[in-house]
Amino acid sequence: MSMLEGLDAGFEAVLCIGFHTRSGALGVLSHSFMGHEIEDMWLDDRPVGEIGMVYATAAALGVPVILLSGDDAACAEMAEWNAKVATVPVKWAIDRFAAKLRPAVQAREAIRTGARDAVRRAKNKGGKVKPVPGTATLAVRWQSASVASHLLGIPGVTARDGRTIQTTAAMPDLFRQFALFMRIASTLTHQPPYC
16 A cells, blocks of 8 residues: 555554645646656546545544645645645745745754644544545546556456546555556556655
8 A cells, every 4th residue: 555554443643744736736746646647536536646545545444644744735735635634834836846945954843843733632632533434436547548448457447538547445445456556557657656
């Protein structure tokens, strides 16, 4: 499960440090897992990237995301998923490869303080949340029609169009299956995932 490997219902919280906004959004290093290979993604027809996938997977397991740090666009994207998650902007996006930076010493201290405060708030609330049951549908539009075509060989994967595939499962299973999609896409395109 890449960045969520080992996460299960036994954890009390998730803290997301150094995140970026999804593909297609204006933010520093914006992409969804694989850079240019993934053109867009939707979770239950809602635009999604790494932030939303992590949030939804953790929620399905009953583990709250309590903090996210990254650029201002990533913080705004997390607020779209849950405005109660504490966010710590450490830079302000000007473009994909340009930002106004918070000085490193200040950024580290802001993350430390934000994490400490978020953990305290979570402990005061009792930590755990009720798992979000049910299934979700993940759709991914690939840059390459060849990637989409190959993924159709996986049971349960269907085509929305020539470059977009979709599949439905419980959220943790979708996250695992998506990791398989990336491995196949990486092999076909000779482009490794960023994470």
